[in-house]
Amino acid sequence: MTLNLNCPVCSYQDITGDTCPNCDTDVRVIRMLQELPPAPTPSAKPFNIVLLILILIGLGLAVAIFWRLSLPQPNTVVVADPTPTQTTKIAPVAVIPPKPPEPKTYKVQRGDNLSAIAQKFCGQQATWQIMLKDNPQLQGRENYIDVGEVLKIPHCQEGM
Ligand SMILES: [Zn+2]
Structure with missing residues (x-):
């Protein structure tokens, strides 16, 4: 031809x-x-297929959005019940305990003594006995701490 x-x-x-x-x-x-x-006609068909796919995606999205919108409704019904919301409000407050202070350390300086270190961290009323609670290794040699020795900083509330 x-x-x-x-x-x-x-x-x-x-x-x-x-x-x-x-x-x-x-x-x-x-x-x-x-x-x-014949070539142009198959090229038109894919266009229709793309359109179809887009329509299907759009329908899928619409269904998904409708599904999501319909899901919160039972949740709001549950939230409307006052007793669970109250318990959940109380629960987090009760669960969170006050964090104990991180054990920090202090390196003994020249001229330091346990009373001075205790007062440095816990105020003028603090006594050297506070230091022993967190540093039991000092028991019996309270007056002979070494320069450079690393001590735990006392927990002031417990000592006072
Ligand atoms: Zn010509």
Whole structure:
């Protein structure tokens, strides 16, 4: 099957051969394209398929949104019940305990003594006995702490 072509260069009409008789333009490629008219129709079908997919995605999203919107409703009904909300409000407050202070350390400086260290961290009323509670290794040598020795900082509330 051969089609009569029009030359794209000089518009010579009804070319039956592979080249334009007027300007020698090779029209074989044009003929090949002309003989592929079924091609445009499949290209239209994918477009419809894409449209279909988009519509399906849109429907899916709509269903998902509707599903999400419909889910909170039973939740609000549950929240409306006053007793569980009250217990949940009380529970977190009761669960969180006051964190005990992190055990910090202090390196003994030249001229330090346990009373001075206790007062440094716990105020003027503090006594050296506070230091023994957190540093039992000092028992019996309260007056002979070494410079550079690392002691635990006393827990002031317990000592006072
Ligand atoms: Zn031509």
